[in-house]
Amino acid sequence: MRIKLAHSPDADDAYMFYGIASGAVKLPAPYVEFLADIETLNRLALAELLDVTAVSAHALAYACDKYYVLRVGASMGDGYGPVVVSRGGEVKHVAVPGRYTTAALLLQLAMPGVKTVEIPFDKILEAVAAGVVDAGVVIHEGQITYHRAGLKKVVDLGEWWLRETGLPTPLGLDVVRSALGREFAEQAAKALSESIKYADAHREEALRYAQRFSRGLSIEETARFVDMYVNHYTRDMGPKGEKAISTLLEMANERGLTPPCKPVIV
Known part of the structure; x- marks a missing residue:
């Protein structure tokens, strides 16, 4: 079985997945890669057509029972965002x-x-x-x-x-299709964590790779953008990151903007 791995063609995602893309880090199963803008990934995830993918925290409200949320790989702004x-x-x-x-x-x-x-x-x-x-x-x-x-x-x-x-802004999340099982999700989370660590250990080449997805940014601007969204919440969202997600989803539901959702984070 080849899993369908998807993320956005953006500098921060490229940096996070550099260890996997370079072949230095292995996923728990063979995979085919698909890159698309985040809204396309959201819609494919809602149809449960992707196995491991980036999605918007907003989209999770509509796919809450279809995906596990990984505690690694989240894009959260620390006092900044769209x-x-x-x-x-x-x-x-x-x-x-x-x-x-x-x-x-x-x-x-x-x-x-x-x-x-x-x-x-x-x-x-x-x-x-x-x-x-x-x-x-x-x-x-x-x-x-x-x-x-x-x-x-x-x-x-x-x-x-x-x-x-008083919380970070929960923007993007990495998720694994629930049908693949919690154990697989935990293995995928470990691989993504190792991929980010590999990028950190090979920062210059990882940033050069990420710059290819930055749509005109200089290497200095690419580094600035990557550091905005590959931060300590990305490496492990922790209790504060989890609270940010639940607060966003609860607030949206209370205002009638989304269905209820209690995500399972692994």
């Missing part, structure tokens, strides 16, 4: 990078009065700059490059989340 940007002026229509992204959920929680429009994440800056929408929620490298498009920050949703909860 950024709402605009040209200035009144904000009515805001572009989001997908219905099931955590960015979209955080926007709904922080700015419930706005209307959202789904636009691929790599077109949001262009849409805002062109005036197609009033504002947009930027993720990935857009969080540190939006100034280049002449745009201004309306709100950093990670800063908002920290003020509201």
Whole structure:
């Protein structure tokens, strides 16, 4: 059996999976790799078509009984996160990078009065700059490059989340399909942990590899972005990270935005 391993083609995910991609770290089973934007991965996971994959914390609410959550590999912002940007002026229509992204959920929680429009994440800056929408929620490298498009920050949703909860911002998670069993999930978690350790031990070459997925960032900017989202919560989310996930899902459910979910973390 070949498992279907998926993650986003982004610098932070590339860094995390460098040990596996380089062949230095082995997964518990042979695999085929599939790279796609996070919203595509979310939708495939909701259909239970991926075995080991990155998903948005928001999407987990709709696949709670289908996947184990790994305590390693999470993308959590420590007082920072997706950024709402605009040209200035009144904000009515805001572009989001997908219905099931955590960015979209955080926007709904922080700015419930706005209307959202789904636009691929790599077109949001262009849409805002062109005036197609009033504002947009930027993720990935857009969080540190939006100034280049002449745009201004309306709100950093990670800063908002920290003020509201005192917790890190739970954005992306790595999950394993429950049908594969808890033991397999634990083995996958160990392999991913070893992959990150390998990247840390070979940082320069891991960053060069990650830069290939950074869509125009310099090596210094790639390192900055990787360090934002491959942090101590990534290596082990710990009790604070677990609480961040449960708080997000509970808050969303209480406001009628998602179904209830009590994730199983391994």
